[in-house]
Amino acid sequence: MIISTFLPFLMKKIYSTLVITLFALAIATATQPRKVLVIGIDGARFDALQTAKTPNIDALLENAFYTFDSWHLDITVSGPSWSSIMTGVYHQKHGVTNNSYSGSNYFDYPYFPTRAKEYKPNLYCVQIAEWAPMSDDVYNDGWNLKLKVPDGQGGPTENAAVTQLANPNLDVLFVYFDAVDLAGHASGFNPSNPAYISAIEKTDGHLGGVLNALYSRPNYANEDWLILITTDHGGIGTGHGGNSNQERHIWWIASGNNISPRKLENRPDPGSYQISGVNQPLRRQSPVQADIAVTALHHLLYDLNFKPDTVKAWNLDGISWLDSIYATSPTRELSNSIGISSYPIPAHTGLVFDFNRSLEAVTHFELLDLSGRICRQEDLLSGSTRFEMSVANLEKGMYLARFNSEKGSAVLKVVVD
Amino acid sequence: MRILLLALILFCSFSHIKAQQGGVRGTVLNSLNEQLPGATLHFELLKMRTVTELDGRFLMTGLPSGPQKLVVRCLGFADLEQIVQVPAEGMLDLGMLVLQDNAATLGGVTVSGKLTTGSEFKANNLMKSSNSYLTVISAETMEKLPDRNIAEIVRRSAGVAMQRSYGEGSLINLRGTPVDWTSVTLNGDRLPVADENDPRRVFQFEVMPSDLLSYVTINRTITPDLEGDNIGGVVNFLNRSSVDRNTMKLSMGLGYSALAGKPIGSGSALLGFVNKSKTLSAVINGSYFGRNWAEHAYELEYESPFNHGISELKLKQYDGFRQTTGLNAALEFKPNNKLTLGAVFIMGLNVNDKYQYRTNYNWSEGSGSRVRLHNLHGKLRSRFLGANLNMNYRISDRLQTKFKLASYDNKFEYGNVPYSQNDPRNGYFSVVYISPLLQFYDRDFIDLYGNPAEADDPNAFLTKLIGKDNPYGRGDHYRNVQPRYGKFVDGSPLTPADFSFYQAISELNTTHEQDPIVVQNDWTYTLNSHLKLIGGLKYRYKIGGRELSVHKWQVDFQNFPTKPRLLTQSKTNYPDPDDNFLAELGTPYSGTFMPFLTHDQLNNFIQPLGDTLRNIPMNKLNQEYVLWAGSKYQYTEHATAAYAMTEAKLGKHVSLVGGVRFEHTRLYQTSDTLSPVAILDTASSTYFYPPLERTTDQAYLAILPSLNLTWSPRPFDNIRFAVSRTFHRPNFAETKPGFANISYEDLDFTFGNAQLRPTYSVNFDLAWEHFWGNKGMVSIGTYYKYVTDHIFLKTTEEYDPIQDIGFKRYVNAETSYVLGLEFTINRRFETLPGFLSGFGVNTNLALSLSRMQVPGRPSEQAMSGQTPLLYNLGIFYEKYGITTRVALNYTGPFLKELNLASIVPIGGTKPELVHKGTDFDLYQDQFYSLDLSVGYLFNAHFSLFVEVSNLLDAPSTEYVGVRERPHRTGYYRQRGQLVAKYAF
Numbered sequence A: 001m002i003i004s005t006f007l008p009f010l011m012k013k014i015y016s017t018l019v020i021t022l023f024a025l026a027i028a029t030a031t032q033p034r035k036v037l038v039i040g041i042d043g044a045r046f047d048a049l050q051t052a053k054t055p056n057i058d059a060l061l062e063n064a065f066y067t068f069d070s071w072h073l074d075i076t077v078s079g080p081s082w083s084s085i086m087t088g089v090y091h092q093k094h095g096v097t098n099n100s101y102s103g104s105n106y107f108d109y110p111y112f113p114t115r116a117k118e119y120k121p122n123l124y125c126v127q128i129a130e131w132a133p134m135s136d137d138v139y140n141d142g143w144n145l146k147l148k149v150p151d152g153q154g155g156p157t158e159n160a161a162v163t164q165l166a167n168p169n170l171d172v173l174f175v176y177f178d179a180v181d182l183a184g185h186a187s188g189f190n191p192s193n194p195a196y197i198s199a200i201e202k203t204d205g206h207l208g209g210v211l212n213a214l215y216s217r218p219n220y221a222n223e224d225w226l227i228l229i230t231t232d233h234g235g236i237g238t239g240h241g242g243n244s245n246q247e248r249h250i251w252w253i254a255s256g257n258n259i260s261p262r263k264l265e266n267r268p269d270p271g272s273y274q275i276s277g278v279n280q281p282l283r284r285q286s287p288v289q290a291d292i293a294v295t296a297l298h299h300l301l302y303d304l305n306f307k308p309d310t311v312k313a314w315n316l317d318g319i320s321w322l323d324s325i326y327a328t329s330p331t332r333e334l335s336n337s338i339g340i341s342s343y344p345i346p347a348h349t350g351l352v353f354d355f356n357r358s359l360e361a362v363t364h365f366e367l368l369d370l371s372g373r374i375c376r377q378e379d380l381l382s383g384s385t386r387f388e389m390s391v392a393n394l395e396k397g398m399y400l401a402r403f404n405s406e407k408g409s410a411v412l413k414v415v416v417d
Numbered sequence B: 001m002r003i004l005l006l007a008l009i010l011f012c013s014f015s016h017i018k019a020q021q022g023g024v025r026g027t028v029l030n031s032l033n034e035q036l037p038g039a040t041l042h043f044e045l046l047k048m049r050t051v052t053e054l055d056g057r058f059l060m061t062g063l064p065s066g067p068q069k070l071v072v073r074c075l076g077f078a079d080l081e082q083i084v085q086v087p088a089e090g091m092l093d094l095g096m097l098v099l100q101d102n103a104a105t106l107g108g109v110t111v112s113g114k115l116t117t118g119s120e121f122k123a124n125n126l127m128k129s130s131n132s133y134l135t136v137i138s139a140e141t142m143e144k145l146p147d148r149n150i151a152e153i154v155r156r157s158a159g160v161a162m163q164r165s166y167g168e169g170s171l172i173n174l175r176g177t178p179v180d181w182t183s184v185t186l187n188g189d190r191l192p193v194a195d196e197n198d199p200r201r202v203f204q205f206e207v208m209p210s211d212l213l214s215y216v217t218i219n220r221t222i223t224p225d226l227e228g229d230n231i232g233g234v235v236n237f238l239n240r241s242s243v244d245r246n247t248m249k250l251s252m253g254l255g256y257s258a259l260a261g262k263p264i265g266s267g268s269a270l271l272g273f274v275n276k277s278k279t280l281s282a283v284i285n286g287s288y289f290g291r292n293w294a295e296h297a298y299e300l301e302y303e304s305p306f307n308h309g310i311s312e313l314k315l316k317q318y319d320g321f322r323q324t325t326g327l328n329a330a331l332e333f334k335p336n337n338k339l340t341l342g343a344v345f346i347m348g349l350n351v352n353d354k355y356q357y358r359t360n361y362n363w364s365e366g367s368g369s370r371v372r373l374h375n376l377h378g379k380l381r382s383r384f385l386g387a388n389l390n391m392n393y394r395i396s397d398r399l400q401t402k403f404k405l406a407s408y409d410n411k412f413e414y415g416n417v418p419y420s421q422n423d424p425r426n427g428y429f430s431v432v433y434i435s436p437l438l439q440f441y442d443r444d445f446i447d448l449y450g451n452p453a454e455a456d457d458p459n460a461f462l463t464k465l466i467g468k469d470n471p472y473g474r475g476d477h478y479r480n481v482q483p484r485y486g487k488f489v490d491g492s493p494l495t496p497a498d499f500s501f502y503q504a505i506s507e508l509n510t511t512h513e514q515d516p517i518v519v520q521n522d523w524t525y526t527l528n529s530h531l532k533l534i535g536g537l538k539y540r541y542k543i544g545g546r547e548l549s550v551h552k553w554q555v556d557f558q559n560f561p562t563k564p565r566l567l568t569q570s571k572t573n574y575p576d577p578d579d580n581f582l583a584e585l586g587t588p589y590s591g592t593f594m595p596f597l598t599h600d601q602l603n604n605f606i607q608p609l610g611d612t613l614r615n616i617p618m619n620k621l622n623q624e625y626v627l628w629a630g631s632k633y634q635y636t637e638h639a640t641a642a643y644a645m646t647e648a649k650l651g652k653h654v655s656l657v658g659g660v661r662f663e664h665t666r667l668y669q670t671s672d673t674l675s676p677v678a679i680l681d682t683a684s685s686t687y688f689y690p691p692l693e694r695t696t697d698q699a700y701l702a703i704l705p706s707l708n709l710t711w712s713p714r715p716f717d718n719i720r721f722a723v724s725r726t727f728h729r730p731n732f733a734e735t736k737p738g739f740a741n742i743s744y745e746d747l748d749f750t751f752g753n754a755q756l757r758p759t760y761s762v763n764f765d766l767a768w769e770h771f772w773g774n775k776g777m778v779s780i781g782t783y784y785k786y787v788t789d790h791i792f793l794k795t796t797e798e799y800d801p802i803q804d805i806g807f808k809r810y811v812n813a814e815t816s817y818v819l820g821l822e823f824t825i826n827r828r829f830e831t832l833p834g835f836l837s838g839f840g841v842n843t844n845l846a847l848s849l850s851r852m853q854v855p856g857r858p859s860e861q862a863m864s865g866q867t868p869l870l871y872n873l874g875i876f877y878e879k880y881g882i883t884t885r886v887a888l889n890y891t892g893p894f895l896k897e898l899n900l901a902s903i904v905p906i907g908g909t910k911p912e913l914v915h916k917g918t919d920f921d922l923y924q925d926q927f928y929s930l931d932l933s934v935g936y937l938f939n940a941h942f943s944l945f946v947e948v949s950n951l952l953d954a955p956s957t958e959y960v961g962v963r964e965r966p967h968r969t970g971y972y973r974q975r976g977q978l979v980a981k982y983a984f
């Protein structure tokens, strides 16, 4: 089904060994234990997050695949939203429509740690949550430990996370902060509201403490941590739950030592199950809430060589972005000179390549099938921002799209269906 | 203490010097053998006079021996003249001096008419002859009014403002001062208080039925023998302590509440016994008042401290049954003329069994735009107990001492709901149902401060705006705020089947205050007819505490994953079957109501669900405990007082009372704060802030001099001047240590302040009273209070580290003042011809002006709780056995709560007030009621009364800034009662 790998390349001459190299790198990183840290900040609007002074999140973004153009596809309320984030499915499946959690169906659609443990039962997974229902009303969630911390305080949450991160056996940690949402309800989800901005800034401080503890793990250099951060909804006035852009426009961050830095901008709104449905091709242009669980799951189960979103029994709504954001070589500088994404995934009739910045040199494009045969090639002019091609005549399957110029190179996996 | 001893020594030495002169004593009675207090006794040639006590007794010493002419004068009675042989030494007992009603001279006034008018004269007479400026309300006056509630009776006097709860008088404040500046005492002891909502030192009048009392006095000026903890004045209750003949009185009432559509019942009985020698008297009286009541109210919640967007509309339908039971038992033993021993027990119990069906429209909340249905039930129990042992001993004809030992106990608690047995989870219980998400079509875009904004403005609020707050001119009228919405999914209207169980909540509250020991000893030394020296000691030990909490139940989804529990699975009924809700406003919500749980279903909701519900207690392990840690405290207070004063008659026309009172206060308070470091409870996997107990110990001494001067240029005129210093002890919630009371919604973190000083006031009074014999009285008075260390909430430099909300602490503010004018006229038009001579007026008016400086605001403003205008217009007709009274009572609007939201502005360094003006302050709107009572006295034993109250059905309204921005508006409608009284 999926997905594009953006793989900047050092040795641009060794075209024929490309595929082999990809697999070799995958094996190399597989020796590092893969771990996941999810940080949830309740009710943080995308624009307020950018307005506030958040040095810790900013530092993380230098190493992150992220967007301030993620869209909420469902009920913009905490209970349903965190359920989507942690299960990888929307309310039609997980059943939560309000904060009483009535109607929940976590037996059929559990939190992602439960799914991960179907394959790796020894994973050690911990949740630290300020909001009581996340501990008390959720079940079949796979946590070995659910820690409750005082609501809206941040400090104890940070301290609890620091303690947990000192445990070398920790595999999954979910840390949840509530202060921003409380401030929004009290006086407005609003970049001009000082109480709201302050709550974001203070939460950023605690987040910094959590990250420091992560980086201080004795074995950190030999671990492969995927850090996922998001919010459950925005807000308008002192509430949320509706479909306004202020409530639906959110943000999504994936960071880690092996993540290719990239910022997705101006992503279109794919719509919402709460309005007239979700446009699936558009929805794949930018990560959404349900993708947190699926990407995390993919990371945890990466060595098993399958993608969670392909498992029929799990029936997930989210997709994994791991392949397209995962870098295995230290050439991240290049990705700042050419950033390419492709859509739709999979491609049916046409394939679009978007360049984050216009090309700085004439760039040679080749599309190869997995046997290394060149199916299409073209020279792209300097200054191009976009390249479209038809896939009508191509066989279904996976291909590699290679871009090469004197400024750098890139390889993307594309799927034709 | 030392001063007192000195004074006593002084008295005794005087008594030796003056021992040569003689004296007289006796009791003044009316023709029914009722004691007449406040009657004056004049030896006119000697220019000496005295006044009878409440029991009609008098004592005069220092009279030259030989025959002297004595005139006994009392309003409403013919003067009694008598030649008295004053002995050269010792006391002459004049026995009973019986005054004859001069009603006979008026003609046409029936016997029963005389009985009632006589009692009012008694009260007038007390006022006239008092040393200080006070209003006296006698039991007979109270019986003529439709009210069972003392607050409703007291508020008919000049300068008295009343606040209501559940449509009945609850709080009283005198002269436009804050409620906690008025002291409420029983037999001179300030009463302990325990209320559901109000943590201040204010007495809730509901608990004390008027039937138990013989007098209420409203003391506008203070003498040193009164407890000094008041600035507004003192309302003192005197319970019935004795009878002077065997008495039996019964009264029964039946009535109807128009809104509840249900009955009202009342009854009281008084049994009095006195033995033949009149040495032993016992009185027991009880009263019961049960009334079904109802209220229709709508309430708007404003969503942010920055603008006037509306987040919620609450439609509240209350119905309840309120029962007030009172019991008074008193025993008095007078073995001889010197000694009186008494014992008193008094009890009041007020139980309000209330149900509420509340429809909440939530434009914005954490769970999205929804409708919530709250089914509430609670039994609110307030209980007051008091007892005292007292002794009055005349050591000699000059020296008298009084001793009193008393104990009081006041408690509020919730009754047995939802569990039938005593259960710590019993409280104000509610079951909440929630709708699916809604889309509201009536919201507009504004910026943070309420100006128009574009939909794509990132700072826009999308909110409901009414009236002038809607910058687009499309706001609903404030009396017809309509939510316009459809279901989120398809815009269709809600049906009962859409609602599912959300949670059940019990609000918990235990509040108690006891004065286990109040001990008092007073000494009076009568030097001569011109001079009395009085001194005394008092000690009061007080303990109390308050604990607020909440208990929740939610479905235990971990163990009992179930489908949502729908409203339609329970027994329900529609709350407004007669389409009657807010009929005063034209039933704006007609046909919109969802069904609610039947009372029976509500009361049996929790138990059958058993283990499928998860209990969520509010304790240190609860993740929201930070909001509650500061709302629990205990205190112990020792108040010790000593006073010395003199009562002097200067010449024929001037009398004076002056002296000084010392009140020492020692206060210990305990409350929790939270340790700044959270620790882990491994059993529950919970990090929590361990509560740490904090204790404070404060002490202060108040020195309170006062002087009352009365000049009576003519027998029926008084000109009064008074100056006094009084004080106000801070409320316990204001001085408590420990954690803040937190309200994120109001941007409020309020800490107590153990360094708080009490408030002091220097009070000046000037008044003129004129008594028209038996026809009534008129008075005009002005007053001025210069107040220092007024207690106030101030934003400090500190703030909450998370949201930058400024911490507030109670502080002593700058000086403030109140200036007022009072006017009273009570007049019977007996000089009018025939039928018309039964008419009279009972009217008063109070105007006041106050100013205080709110820290952080640019200009001074009126004090909170202070209304600029109060009046009562009463007209009565009393003749031919008919007693009719119509009264209009008006209380002007006043400031109830200041909005002192404060926050560190973006880019700022310290918290500032969000609002410098008053547009976000909460006001109580004007309130008026028109009450009517008609009575007919069939004979000396039997009478019937019809009482109808609240004829105009005026709403009780709170508003934010301006009247067109209501917060809560409630209607109680009319109530009527037919009362039959029988006296044996």
Ligand SMILES: [Zn+2]
Residues within 6 Å of the ligand: A042, A043, A077, A078, A079, A181, A232, A233
């Ligand atoms: Zn939320």
